[in-house]
Amino acid sequence: MITEKEIIVDGQRIALPSRHVWDSFVTNPIYKGVPVYTKNTKNLVLDLIQLIADYPDYFCLGLYRTSHVTKSWSVVPLLVRNEVWRRVQIEHISCLFCEWSGRIANPTEPSLYFSVSDEFAALQKAFSLDRLPCPKCGAELPRHAVWVESRMISKT
Numbered sequence: 532m533i534t535e536k537e538i539i540v541d542g543q544r545i546a547l548p549s550r551h552v553w554d555s556f557v558t559n560p561i562y563k564g565v566p567v568y569t570k571n572t573k574n575l576v577l578d579l580i581q582l583i584a585d586y587p588d589y590f591c592l593g594l595y596r597t598s599h600v601t602k603s604w605s606v607v608p609l610l611v612r613n614e615v616w617r618r619v620q621i622e623h624i625s626c627l628f629c630e631w632s633g634r635i636a637n638p639t640e641p642s643l644y645f646s647v648s649d650e651f652a653a654l655q656k657a658f659s660l661d662r663l664p665c666p667k668c669g670a671e672l673p674r675h676a677v678w679v680e681s682r683m684i685s686k687t
């Protein structure tokens with residue numbers, strides 16, 4: 532059973548499958564007859580499915596179609612704060628001043644807005660958001676973060 536929840540972000544309609552549906556994409560990545568990921572984007576999307584499992588209070592994953600990506604849906608992580616949905620890019624970065632490294636959500640990646648009707652205004656708004664510092668030492672991070680993972684990742 533597919534849920535039909537949709538939201539409008541930056542003037543664009545985005546489908547918002549439930550976490551349960553996202554979990555099913557791990558084994559059957561088809562939504563409304565169209566692939567959710569391709570061989571090239573599979574690992575990226577599986578990482579994002581893990582992210583919403585790790586941080587269900589912060590993130591959802593949305594799906595939209597664009598004219599320049601026709602083979603599959605485009606997947607976008609959305610950070611929700613104070614009932615505002617914001618598209619973000621999840622990045623792994625390291626602090627330049629201490630040993631912290633982890634994931635951040637960066638709203639200023641231009642490709643996030645390629646399919647938005649007023650791409651420039653949406654990007655300007657993203658740049659105006661407050662930047663979060665390193666969660667460990669408080670220094671400025673090398674990328675624009677509106678969410679920072681506070682625990683250390685131990686990749687094994």
Ligand SMILES: [Zn+2]
Nearest residue numbers: 626629665668
């Ligand atoms: Zn630091």
